[in-house]
Structure formats: structure tokens, C-alpha cells
Amino acid sequence: MARELRRWQAEALAAWEAGGCRGIVGAVTGGGKTVFALACIERRKPETALIVVPTVALLDQWWEETAAHFGWALDEVNILSSRGRLRGGTVNIGVLNTVAKLDVTRSRVGDLMLVVDECHKAASPTFRAVLDVPAAATLGLSATPERPYDDGLAEVLVPALGPVIYQYTYAEALRDGVIVPFELRNLVFELEPERAEEYERLTRKIARVVSKLGSDAPEAVALYLRRARGLNLSQNRVVLTLKLIAAHRGHRTIVFHEDVEACEVIAEVLRANGISSAAYHSKLPMRHRADMLGLFRAGDLSVLVTCRALDEGFNVPEAQLGIIAASTATRRQRIQRLGRVLRPSKTKDQAVVYTLVATGPEIARLKEEEAELEGVADVSWSRA
Structure with missing residues (x-):
């Protein structure tokens, strides 16, 4: 059954509705983003919903919580596979790399709502196709309240999902007892001396390569990774x-x-x-x-x-x-x-x-x- 919303969830829901049921919400890890998103689906009542998550572990949790929220059996929630398709009239859940490969534009699902968890990941060229879903309502979620979005927010996420409409910070979560x-x-x-020497040597080499080829050059990226691995080991x-x-x-x-x-x-x-x-x-x-x-x-x-x-x-x-x-x-x-x-x-x-x-x-x-x-x-x- 649906839970009573926390203060921030109710405020964010109101902001989302005021924005035409479009927008991105940032909230600290553990703040209750899943419950909030399901409340948005419940309030909007789309004919069909698609929830996109970054990992299989998160899919399992969304699956369980979605069924519990609406009082459904697990089979009433459609889990998307690589050969699957959207099922109209219910909530569909899929992992980002799976959904990005599906041609969901050809599915006849009527009024569709798209929810993208950890939405910053959908801004990458690899997964950007997820954002092409023809949705009448959209919601992006992020677990990172301070400076939560990398490059791609203005160019990719906002046009597809809507602007950042609400943020729930550490200070607020601490005040509310959420953390x-x-x-x-x-x-x-x-x-260790040999690690320190290697770190300095690679740092100098990185500076030379970046100056000559730029920080995005494959040679520079390879050196960054090599330096990081040595540091971590x-x-x-x-x-x-x-x-x-x-x-x-x-x-x-x-x-x-x-x-x-x-x-x-x-x-x-x-x-x-x-x-x-x-x-x-x-x-x-x-x-x-x-x-x-x-x-x-x-x-x-x-x-x-x-x-x-x-x-x-x-x-x-x-x-x-x-x-x-x-x-x-x-x-x-x-x-x-x-x-x-x-x-x-x-x-x-x-x-x-x-x-x-x-x-x-x-x-x-x-x-x-x-x-x-x-x-x-x-x-x-x-x-x-």
C-alpha cells in the first residue's frame, strides 16, 4: 500500500505537478526517491509507466517496491528483457543498457510516463536513446544533491526530462532524521617511495600529453587510468x-x-x-x-x-x-x-x-x- 509521504516528497510532488509533470529531483541517498517516484505515478495515473534504472540490483528493489506500493503481484509489473517490449496498462521496469537498445517508440502503450533513476547516466551517448521515449510525463532522479549533474544536464537531460525542480540536501535530511x-x-x-615516484613520473607525462593532444586523447586517458590504478594499489x-x-x-x-x-x-x-x-x-x-x-x-x-x-x-x-x-x-x-x-x-x-x-x-x-x-x-x- 502507498506510504505517507515525507515533507520533502510532498513538496517535490507539488513542484513536479506545477511544472506540468516534468522535471528532475535530486535527493540524498536513502531519502526516499523510489517512494516519491511511485507517488508521482500514482498521482499522474498514466496508462503506462516506464521506469529505467542503472543496475540489476536497483531493478530488483524497484520491482519489489512497485508491487508493494500498488498492492500488485510481482508478475503484474513488467520487467523488460533484451527481447521484450513495453506492456501497456502497467508499470514497466528495465535496466538502462537494455532499454537503450529497445525500440520503444513502436510500442502502442497510450499515455506514457517515463521515470529515469540516476538520470545523469542517461546523458551519455551510449544510453541517450532512453530519453527518446515519447512520454507525456517525465521524472528524472539523482542521488547526489550537491552539484549533482555532469556535463549534459543543459544539453540533454533538461530538454528530455525537464529542469531541476527540487533538491533535498544533507542538511535537510539530517534535520528530518533521514540520515x-x-x-x-x-x-x-x-x-611507498616507489609508488610516490611512479605517481610523480606519470603526472609529468600526463601534463606533456595533455599539452600536446588534449585531456580527452586516448593516450591521456590511458595514463590517467594507469596513475589511478597505481595509486589505489x-x-x-x-x-x-x-x-x-x-x-x-x-x-x-x-x-x-x-x-x-x-x-x-x-x-x-x-x-x-x-x-x-x-x-x-x-x-x-x-x-x-x-x-x-x-x-x-x-x-x-x-x-x-x-x-x-x-x-x-x-x-x-x-x-x-x-x-x-x-x-x-x-x-x-x-x-x-x-x-x-x-x-x-x-x-x-x-x-x-x-x-x-x-x-x-x-x-x-x-x-x-x-x-x-x-x-x-x-x-x-x-x-x-
Whole structure:
């Protein structure tokens, strides 16, 4: 059955209706975007709805919530496959890369409403066809409240979905109890000498290539990726992560990394030291990942060590401690990861997130974030 809307959801719904049932809404991770979107569908009552999501994990959650919201059996919601087609008279849900390949313009579905979750991803040339759906009503969603959209907002998303009509920030979510109070502890550590030397060498080489060919040149991109991988594979990151977990033994912890092998190593060392843990990444079978998540939620696992698999789509409010051991430079990824730890639960009234940084650009990004979160989070800096 439909839930009572939170204040922000009711306000955003009113703004969406005032805008002709078109627009983009940004809300913090865990703020209730799914419930909000389903309320929009319920209010608009389109003949057919199409919900586009970025991952299979999110599809599963949307499927379950949609059926529960409308009091339907799961089979009454149409899940789109690569050979499927829109079914009129119901809600259709599909993953972005699947829907982008379907010729939905040929489907006879009458009055259609399009909902695009994590809509920034639909702005890429690969997935842009999703936005060509002939929809009478549109809704874009984003989990990132501060500077939520990359290039492509004005040129692609706004013409297709409508303007940004509402944003729900960390400060508002904290006030409303949607997220718990949190501390951000930024730890600056030293790279191993050989890693530091390689980082500086690649930085100089990148500068030369960018000056000659531009930052988008394949040669420059390859160097950026090589430098990032070397930075993320620092052994000191792994050692410091293990020390932090030991210092917070007993806390339900999520470790975020960028490398599958590093995740496996961390989890193996933790188990060898009597700490119940598991690696969680996309190379594992889906059923195994689901089992690990269930064990973590039940308290049978203390630590989940993830490689991007939890960035979008999973609700793990039981996590009390987050350790961002390695990350990309994207602001969006960091907000997604914070959101995994900041959701309230019966077992916690606050959260702590550590971020391990070693280079000037990493530090500069976190300094910028510190200014944005003034009055919202307690931010501290220390050297490892």
C-alpha cells in the first residue's frame, strides 16, 4: 500500500505537478526517491509507466517496491528483457543498457510516463536513446544533491526530462532524521617511495600529453587510468585499512575499494585474524552477493569489503562505520558511498566515515567537500 509521504516528497510532488509533470529531483541517498517516484505515478495515473534504472540490483528493489506500493503481484509489473517490449496498462521496469537498445517508440502503450533513476547516466551517448521515449510525463532522479549533474544536464537531460525542480540536501535530511549525524575523518598517509615516484613520473607525462593532444586523447586517458590504478594499489592503503578495522572491532563496517584483488586480500587477512568478513564485488555470483549482504544485515558478518558493487542500489543501514580506502575522483561516487553508511537503523545513532588520501588532488577534493558540509558533519584531519 502507498506510504505517507515525507515533507520533502510532498513538496517535490507539488513542484513536479506545477511544472506540468516534468522535471528532475535530486535527493540524498536513502531519502526516499523510489517512494516519491511511485507517488508521482500514482498521482499522474498514466496508462503506462516506464521506469529505467542503472543496475540489476536497483531493478530488483524497484520491482519489489512497485508491487508493494500498488498492492500488485510481482508478475503484474513488467520487467523488460533484451527481447521484450513495453506492456501497456502497467508499470514497466528495465535496466538502462537494455532499454537503450529497445525500440520503444513502436510500442502502442497510450499515455506514457517515463521515470529515469540516476538520470545523469542517461546523458551519455551510449544510453541517450532512453530519453527518446515519447512520454507525456517525465521524472528524472539523482542521488547526489550537491552539484549533482555532469556535463549534459543543459544539453540533454533538461530538454528530455525537464529542469531541476527540487533538491533535498544533507542538511535537510539530517534535520528530518533521514540520515544520522556523522563524522568524516580524513587520514593523510604516505605512499611507498616507489609508488610516490611512479605517481610523480606519470603526472609529468600526463601534463606533456595533455599539452600536446588534449585531456580527452586516448593516450591521456590511458595514463590517467594507469596513475589511478597505481595509486589505489598502494600497500599502505591496505595496511591502514586493517588497522582502522582492528581499532573499531565490533562495529558493522563497509570498506570501499577500487580493486577486486585488494578487496579479497583485506577480507582474507581479516578472517585470518578472527574478524568475520567477506569480499563483495561484481565478479561474484549474484546469489553469493545476496547471501553475503543478508549475513551482514543479520550481524553474522562484521565487515563487507566492496569494489564498487555497493555504490548504487543497496540499502545497508546496519553499517556503522565506512572506510573509503580507495576511490575515483568523482564527487558522485563519494556521495553514493557516504549514503550507504548514513542511513538510520535501530542499532546506531551516528556514523563515522574514514577516507584515506595520499596526494594533493585527493586532499583538495576533500577540503572542498569540508566547506560544503560546514554545519552538517564533523570533519577532522590527521596523519596516519
